[in-house]
Amino acid sequence: MEPGAEHESDQPQRQDRLALIEVFERDGRMGRSASVRRWPLTLGRALDNDVVLDDPHIAAHHATLQLGGGGRLQLQVGDSINGVSVGQVHHKAGAQVPLPPEGATLQLGGVKLRLRLPQERLAPERALPALARAHLVGPLIAGLALVLLALLDHWLSLDPGADAAAWLPMVVGLPVVLTGWCVLWALASKLFQHRFDFLGHLRIALPWLLAIELLDLVLTPLAASLGWPWLWRLVAPLQLLLAVLMLRQHLMQVLPQSGRVVTTFLVAAALAGTAISLAMTQRATDRYSRPAYMSTLPLPALNLSRPVSAPQLVQELAPLAEQLAARVKKAREDEPPEGEGSRD
Amino acid sequence: MLVPLVSTLIVQSLIARSLIAMVACTLALPALAASTPAVAPTLPAAPAAAAAASAAQPASAPEATLTGAGQRIYERTRPRLLQVRTLLKTQDSQSSVGSGFLIDEDAHLITNYHVVSQYALQPTRHRLVYATVDGKQGALQLLAFDVVHDLALLKPVDATPLAGRGAVELRPQNDALPRGARIFSLGNPLDVGFAVAEGNYNGPVERSFLPTLFFGGSLSGGMSGGPALDEQGRLVGVNVAARRDGEQVSFLVPADPVRALIARGRGNAPITEPAWPEITRQLMQHEANLTERFIAQPWRNAGHPIYTIPVPQETWMRCWGQGTPQATRGLQFERSDCEMDSRIFVSGPLLTGYITVRHEAYDGSRIGALRFMERYSSSFGNEFVGQDDRFRTAGQCVERSVSAAARVGNGSKAARTTTLPLKAVICLRAYKKLEGLLDMMVLVATLDGKTTGVQGRMDAHGISLASAQRLAQHYLDGFAWNPAQNTNPTSPSAKTASR
Numbered sequence: 001m002e003p004g005a006e007h008e009s010d011q012p013q014r015q016d017r018l019a020l021i022e023v024f025e026r027d028g029r030m031g032r033s034a035s036v037r038r039w040p041l042t043l044g045r046a047l048d049n050d051v052v053l054d055d056p057h058i059a060a061h062h063a064t065l066q067l068g069g070g071g072r073l074q075l076q077v078g079d080s081i082n083g084v085s086v087g088q089v090h091h092k093a094g095a096q097v098p099l100p101p102e103g104a105t106l107q108l109g110g111v112k113l114r115l116r117l118p119q120e121r122l123a124p125e126r127a128l129p130a131l132a133r134a135h136l137v138g139p140l141i142a143g144l145a146l147v148l149l150a151l152l153d154h155w156l157s158l159d160p161g162a163d164a165a166a167w168l169p170m171v172v173g174l175p176v177v178l179t180g181w182c183v184l185w186a187l188a189s190k191l192f193q194h195r196f197d198f199l200g201h202l203r204i205a206l207p208w209l210l211a212i213e214l215l216d217l218v219l220t221p222l223a224a225s226l227g228w229p230w231l232w233r234l235v236a237p238l239q240l241l242l243a244v245l246m247l248r249q250h251l252m253q254v255l256p257q258s259g260r261v262v263t264t265f266l267v268a269a270a271l272a273g274t275a276i277s278l279a280m281t282q283r284a285t286d287r288y289s290r291p292a293y294m295s296t297l298p299l300p301a302l303n304l305s306r307p308v309s310a311p312q313l314v315q316e317l318a319p320l321a322e323q324l325a326a327r328v329k330k331a332r333e334d335e336p337p338e339g340e341g342s343r344d
Numbered sequence: 345m346l347v348p349l350v351s352t353l354i355v356q357s358l359i360a361r362s363l364i365a366m367v368a369c370t371l372a373l374p375a376l377a378a379s380t381p382a383v384a385p386t387l388p389a390a391p392a393a394a395a396a397a398s399a400a401q402p403a404s405a406p407e408a409t410l411t412g413a414g415q416r417i418y419e420r421t422r423p424r425l426l427q428v429r430t431l432l433k434t435q436d437s438q439s440s441v442g443s444g445f446l447i448d449e450d451a452h453l454i455t456n457y458h459v460v461s462q463y464a465l466q467p468t469r470h471r472l473v474y475a476t477v478d479g480k481q482g483a484l485q486l487l488a489f490d491v492v493h494d495l496a497l498l499k500p501v502d503a504t505p506l507a508g509r510g511a512v513e514l515r516p517q518n519d520a521l522p523r524g525a526r527i528f529s530l531g532n533p534l535d536v537g538f539a540v541a542e543g544n545y546n547g548p549v550e551r552s553f554l555p556t557l558f559f560g561g562s563l564s565g566g567m568s569g570g571p572a573l574d575e576q577g578r579l580v581g582v583n584v585a586a587r588r589d590g591e592q593v594s595f596l597v598p599a600d601p602v603r604a605l606i607a608r609g610r611g612n613a614p615i616t617e618p619a620w621p622e623i624t625r626q627l628m629q630h631e632a633n634l635t636e637r638f639i640a641q642p643w644r645n646a647g648h649p650i651y652t653i654p655v656p657q658e659t660w661m662r663c664w665g666q667g668t669p670q671a672t673r674g675l676q677f678e679r680s681d682c683e684m685d686s687r688i689f690v691s692g693p694l695l696t697g698y699i700t701v702r703h704e705a706y707d708g709s710r711i712g713a714l715r716f717m718e719r720y721s722s723s724f725g726n727e728f729v730g731q732d733d734r735f736r737t738a739g740q741c742v743e744r745s746v747s748a749a750a751r752v753g754n755g756s757k758a759a760r761t762t763t764l765p766l767k768a769v770i771c772l773r774a775y776k777k778l779e780g781l782l783d784m785m786v787l788v789a790t791l792d793g794k795t796t797g798v799q800g801r802m803d804a805h806g807i808s809l810a811s812a813q814r815l816a817q818h819y820l821d822g823f824a825w826n827p828a829q830n831t832n833p834t835s836p837s838a839k840t841a842s843r
Contacts, residue, residue, distance in 0.1 A: 284732065284738060299725055313746055314816050321774070324773070
């Protein structure tokens, strides 16, 4: 056994442990850890190091951790091509870097290490994605509500006295789609987290899907009742926002360490999607939103919009015609002159 | 939009864009090919057609020896009959073919506007050429046209080959032709060769906005612009169109607009610039006239128990009705589609200058209020406005809740002044080349009924902004409560009405 470090499987002696070094596998799981009982500590591929790291991108004597002036721990980068990254900052061979007292993440070649020091701030205990009953009540209610909404929707679309077989697509389809969605995410979890977390993803999907459904169910008729087209136009972007948030939560369940990357990716994807959709709409209709008459008509009892008189509405045609005239002018400017190239 | 197929009014222009193009682009040819199976495969090359046709004719025989009226008419008109071709300037291949005839000793000739429309719209890319029965050819100039009645007046660049051929005489205005009289239509169908088609004069087409004559004979593509003559060889009308869903239902432009065009266009300088401004001017006149006459007519009532629904008079429109079968479990509806026959040809894909009005009356008593609203909404939402295309901009719409104007009940008894809540959408599209002309769509849905409702749509094509406003107002004014309705406990109208 090396003098400075010992493996956790050996008899622990908590009193004289100065630090703990955790070595991560490539998939992000912790592979092994070593207690540090004295400084300096050497890291490298050669056998005479305190912690021997078997990675082809690591030098024989890659780095040394030692106490510097004032008793502060510092990193001495050894004779290495690849150098050492402390957190996000990369250091070349020969550099001397003071280390923060609460510990740091080190990248040596292809190996990721975590140096834990006594002053570290421990994250609070995280609850297990437990199967405890209390954790299932919320999703269960959300699931029931979602099914009820889907049933209502399907009921609306069927004529009275419809064949029972007409319910099959809904009764079979909804569970199949929902299960499929969660299975795919659970497989992703299995890949990155080594855990087939079906229930975890189900608990994420149900409330968000319910919220997306409810938004449409409430805002669309509300917009129709109040005669507010802008509210109707908000429904789709809000639904998109909720869907993005749902995806983010799924992704965070799969890749809990990569919060920033996930958020950046989703925001970029949502922005790109919105931009493409706006551009397509603009090409087709010369506007960035479809005509609002696609919205729901209000129920007679809930028709709260303030009506205008017919002459008032007709007056609004003049500015519309002006806009169109401008559009025509632009179209003419864009067009090549008549008979170009064939004048003789 | 469901339109009963048997009765749709598809008036085919008789323009023959070479036989191959006809096969591809019109509904007409399958039937035509079936009746004349030998035509297509043995069609001679186009420039040879006139020569072949003339060769097939016996050398001009003295008129006295001719027995049949058709023979006599053809023999007399033969020198005055022409084929009018539009050629692409760059490659000399014909892009459309029609017929024409000389109307004076100066060799002015008349054909349809649609025969020369490509030249009128793109004079720098096309040129016009005539071919006579005896194989003479020469360049033509366009002097004037009447886009509304589909007529054009032309003149040869060099009048000498056409000099001394006489002219087709116009039948006098006051000399009405009796229905059933024999008339003869001449032209060069499908570029096959000059031909006479005998048929009957059946008077003016009923319910047509523009004066059009009904010719009970066969017209084919390529005969457009040819003359239809009475037994004395005088002009009754100009071949213009045919219906392909019937037999021997063809149409002629009457002689009056021909006379007017000759009078105003004979001294004109040739047209060398794209004719969009002149077309716009003529369409503006037409739309003003159309709007005036449309608004002057009161709406008919649709006979709905609760609502007054605007349905146009059938003076020059045709309405078709359709309903769901009685046994339907779901939403029941009745619809009415009213359309004008007369549409104005501007260029191949662009027809304008007409109005359509339709409505759907829904009864959801068998499905309940919630289901009714779901179907009623989606029916309102699936109306199509039209996207940006070559000729028109995309539609721009305004949408409002509207209270229909107060309507005084019929008769002098207790006049009712109640308003009907409506949802109204008005969309406009502007023509890119016809400056100042618009297409308008007005969409209306009644909003008061839990399980009843009416949705109406009026489309007006090729109108000015002022006309659009007047027509929209006129249409919205057509919606109201039915003053004769019985007290209906389910309808809020009953409550408001009994105030």
